[in-house]
Amino acid sequence: MDIHDKRFETLSVTHGEHGSTMSDVAEDVVVPLHLTSTYAVGGLNPDADLECLDPDAGEYLYSRLSNPTRNALEHRLAAMEGGEFGMAFASGTAAIVSTVMATVQPGDHVVAFDDLYGGTKTMLSRLFEERLNVDVTLVDARDVDAVVDAVRPETTLLWMETPTNPLMHLCDIEALADVAHDAGAKLGVDNTFVSPYFQQPLALGADVVVHSTTKYLNGHSDSVGGAVVTNDEELAGEIGFLQQVGMGNMLSPFDAYMVLRGTKTLPLRMERHQENAMAVAEYLEAHESVTAVHYPGLESHPQHDLARRQMSGYGGVLSFSLDADLDGVEQFLGALREFPLAVSLGGVESLVEHPATMTHSPLTQTARDLLGISNSLLRMSVGVEHVDDLLADLDRGFDALDASGATQTTPSASD
């Protein structure tokens, strides 16, 4: 379905910007930041249906329900994902909880990727399983048959991320959409890691797509937000109800303004993130102190063919294992100047994080071992800086590791 008639690079700059400003003083080129919480309605209108206000027709009542700045962003998000209905949330987490909530009832069953973002896993177990009596089965969704085997008559949702965090595993969106639909369930895909510029799950058959806009869509590590896009009108109605009334977890006008601004450079940023990440991945793959590199753009990635089929690019996140114990990892990290040690990803600046003690520390050691998250694994969000400075910084890290003589845990690849 081609419901947006321009190319991605045009939609990401201008879609939603014009004709939505309600401005009566100037023809703004950029949608203004509407900070009002309420709107004067002019007089009593006993016939108005307050549940069906149309912001596009200038019908505003209260900013939790709709707001012109948020509305402009919601149109843009939908356009960028190739969908009809877009909704902006206070965080990626708010987007996910509302979407899952809209697709399950007590007694239902969800099948989810075992390598999901840690917060989503915790949400599925502590909120949905423990409080709301929704059963959740985690499976290695790289294997479509494992997902088929996990589906039950009461399965209403398949919840996936691709690529996953931090091991960059992929799942086959098209194949899983068939599995979901054969079972009468919905497929939801968290598309945060590569953005709609490189992957569009709705076009591959997914029913609903979510983002943490905190990452690439905003792109500057200065706003927290989330997004949902779908073509399913009924589902959009349910998710919209939760956003505006059931939970009230919509995005603030200020953050909507930030994301509108961020999306304008998304295509440019993503190209540079990918170029730099590929250079870093190739550098690491050739280094004797690195035992594994996980980046879907590398031909050595076990799912590189799937990546080429369902993504038009591979993004800026990668992970790798140092041939070193925790002391060695600390020496390496301590020498880096261009990669601050910090969680999150998708900003213009490079970051590095240590999953075992940071993002994945809530998991038990056994769970980390099962997933393959060892103490020597590092995740990098490669930014848009000059690649030579990034590679020189990595040289510094490896020099520090060599100088420390920290334990080499395995024979190097060249041995």
Ligand SMILES: Cc1ncc(COP(=O)(O)O)c(C=O)c1O
């Ligand atoms: C893939 C993925 N989805 C969702 C989230 C949650 O987003 P937020 O932190 O905006 O709530 C994150 C956060 O790191 C993430 O990496």
